[in-house]
Amino acid sequence: MHHEFWHERWALKQIGFHQEDINPYLMRFWPALGVTGGRVFVPLCGKSRDMIWLREQGFDVVGVELSEVAVREFFEENGLVPVETEVLNFRRFEAGGYVLWCGDLFSLNHALLGEISAVYDRASLVALPPDMRGQYAAKLTDLLVPRTPTLLIAFEYPQHQMDGPPFSVTTDEVHALYGEHSDIELLHEENILSRESRFQAKGLERLVEKVYRLTRKN
Ligand SMILES: C[S@@+](CC[C@H](N)C(=O)[O-])C[C@H]1O[C@@H](n2cnc3c(N)ncnc32)[C@H](O)[C@@H]1O
Numbered sequence: 001m002h003h004e005f006w007h008e009r010w011a012l013k014q015i016g017f018h019q020e021d022i023n024p025y026l027m028r029f030w031p032a033l034g035v036t037g038g039r040v041f042v043p044l045c046g047k048s049r050d051m052i053w054l055r056e057q058g059f060d061v062v063g064v065e066l067s068e069v070a071v072r073e074f075f076e077e078n079g080l081v082p083v084e085t086e087v088l089n090f091r092r093f094e095a096g097g098y099v100l101w102c103g104d105l106f107s108l109n110h111a112l113l114g115e116i117s118a119v120y121d122r123a124s125l126v127a128l129p130p131d132m133r134g135q136y137a138a139k140l141t142d143l144l145v146p147r148t149p150t151l152l153i154a155f156e157y158p159q160h161q162m163d164g165p166p167f168s169v170t171t172d173e174v175h176a177l178y179g180e181h182s183d184i185e186l187l188h189e190e191n192i193l194s195r196e197s198r199f200q201a202k203g204l205e206r207l208v209e210k211v212y213r214l215t216r217k218n
Pocket residue numbers: 006007017018019043044045046047048064065066067070103104105106122123124127165
């Protein structure tokens with residue numbers, strides 16, 4: 001997906017992916033990661049309110065997001081006034097235990113990101129087209145130290161019935177993307193089509209949401 005696609009989505013407020021409520025799988029399955037503190041990385045974070053929930057659990061939150069509109073709305077909507085600095089290819093926003101790097105995930109490195117104790121990926125891997133997902137998985141793998149867990153929430157549906165994003169990412173693909181460097185456990189799967197009218201309207205006949213725990217190997 002080209003950067004312009006996402007800048008346009010935010011400019012036009014076509015952000016159907018944004019959830020007002022905290023993601024129920026996050027609240028239910030985060031404890032399965034077994035992390036009790038430190039910094040959580042949220043790649044392609046948008047202005048997700050899930051970051052608020054993570055902060056409320058005592059974590060510091062580090063996000064990366066292409067859209068400055070999204071980053072500014074996150075802080076404004078949550079009553080925070082961030083300190084802004086320019087760092088290499090990024091504009092860095094910090095306030096209240098949140099650091100959001102505004103720029104391209106693929107320009108992020110260890111030195112900028114710092115040490116991470118867990119990752120939360122909701123609507124991020126599935127936001128990317130097939131030809132970018134390998135690069136995305138390799139980038140995340142590279143940014144993490146051994147034993148770091150990730151909570152990954154992905155969709156599966158007949159890809160020919162709808163154009164992404166969100167794209168369908170099957171369990172086989174999750175293994176192909178992450179299996180070499182991470183242990184992968186499927187924690188939960190659920191058929192969610194009946195409550196997703198916006199996807200029914202697009203003609204989908206099947207929509208399964210899957211929750212995985214990935215653990216970076218040594
Ligand atoms: C489908 S949205 C999901 C946002 C968030 N995870 C959520 O649950 O609301 C994907 C987000 O990724 C951002 N994005 C896309 N490509 C990116 C990149 N290369 N680097 C950083 N952010 C990116 C987009 O601007 C968009 O806000």
